[in-house]
Amino acid sequence: MFEWNDKFSTGIASIDAQHQGLFSIGAELYAAMGAGQGKERMSRILTRLVQYTAAHFAYEERLMQLHGYPDYAAHKAQHDDLTRHVQHFCREFQSGQIGISIPLLHFVDDWLKRHIGQSDQGYAKLLTAKAVA
Ligand SMILES: [Fe+2]
Ligand SMILES: [Fe+2]
Secondary structure (H helix, E strand, O other), rough: OOOOHHOOOOHHHHHHHHHHHHHHHHHHHHHHHHOOOOOHHHHHHHHHHHHHHHHHHHHHHHHHHHOOOOOOOHHHHHHHHHHHHHHHHHHHHHOOOOOOOOHHHHHHHHHHHHHHHHHHHHHHHHHHHHHOO
């Protein structure tokens, strides 16, 4: 889970570094879960993942708007959708209703791989064609 593959590369160094950062925090969360770490530690990693994701989405959205990416609205809707899911999950986690589980991590891993492997490639193509990144 959360293993990087070159097929996820966008050809934009700053974006690839951020995506690798996301994978690396995801892997940390997965490892911490496997090691049976307590709620405090899990909560700290989870918070980092949420903040890093928010910063990454904002960075991408700024780039897309700056360069007039035509699919901006649909792309942002995907970001907002994941953000809503994750916020909902965080609330349930903090209130002790659910723990961090394999299905949950699978959901995030799957989402990231699909989004980075497909949706992010769309704006990356435009930006690399304009040679602005
Ligand atoms: Fe991305
Ligand atoms: Fe994206």
